[in-house]
Amino acid sequence: MQLRFLDFGEIGDNVILNRGNFLFPQNIFIGDDVYLGPDAFLSSFGSLTFESGVITGPKLSVYTANHRFENARAIPYDDELIVQPVTIGANSWVGGGVTLLPGVVLGEGCVVGAGSVVTKTFPAGSVIAGNPARLIKTRNMTQYYRLKGENRIYLRLKANGTL
Numbered sequence: 001m002q003l004r005f006l007d008f009g010e011i012g013d014n015v016i017l018n019r020g021n022f023l024f025p026q027n028i029f030i031g032d033d034v035y036l037g038p039d040a041f042l043s044s045f046g047s048l049t050f051e052s053g054v055i056t057g058p059k060l061s062v063y064t065a066n067h068r069f070e071n072a073r074a075i076p077y078d079d080e081l082i083v084q085p086v087t088i089g090a091n092s093w094v095g096g097g098v099t100l101l102p103g104v105v106l107g108e109g110c111v112v113g114a115g116s117v118v119t120k121t122f123p124a125g126s127v128i129a130g131n132p133a134r135l136i137k138t139r140n141m142t143q144y145y146r147l148k149g150e151n152r153i154y155l156r157l158k159a160n161g162t163l
Helices: 141-149 154-160
Strands: 020-023 028-030 040-043 048-050 061-063 065-067 081-083 086-088 126-130 133-138
Touching: none
Parallel strands: 020 040, 028 048, 040 061, 048 086
Antiparallel strands: 065 081, 126 133
16 A cells, blocks of 8 residues: 555655555654664554654564453453554664554664564663563663764765765
């Protein structure tokens, strides 16, 4: 299915969207200098935000809602959805085959290892991996903020031919 940029809630400049599946694009907000790898599945019943500078690998899956199973009117679940937004912080790098579950917030500059299943929020600079994802280390935020201050954003540099 081909989507026009007008179908999104908001979309910035220098955004590269590869082929993939997008649901409810009006709830997807994308900042500047974002690369979304191929074959992404974005189930955005709630809002889904890719802040500026985010790069994702292929086969990203993001869910912003889950079926209600506790106190449900049917089994295994009923028709009520529990909706929670997902935010991927500025200049984060999300590897291939990652799954982000409802309510996840990745702070600015996070790195998510390939194949991870992210079930909770992580602060800025977190390097996470696994199923469920856990903190592996924290990146050098002094260097991160220096590069950010110098406007050394990968996709912007690549677009300008300065990388």
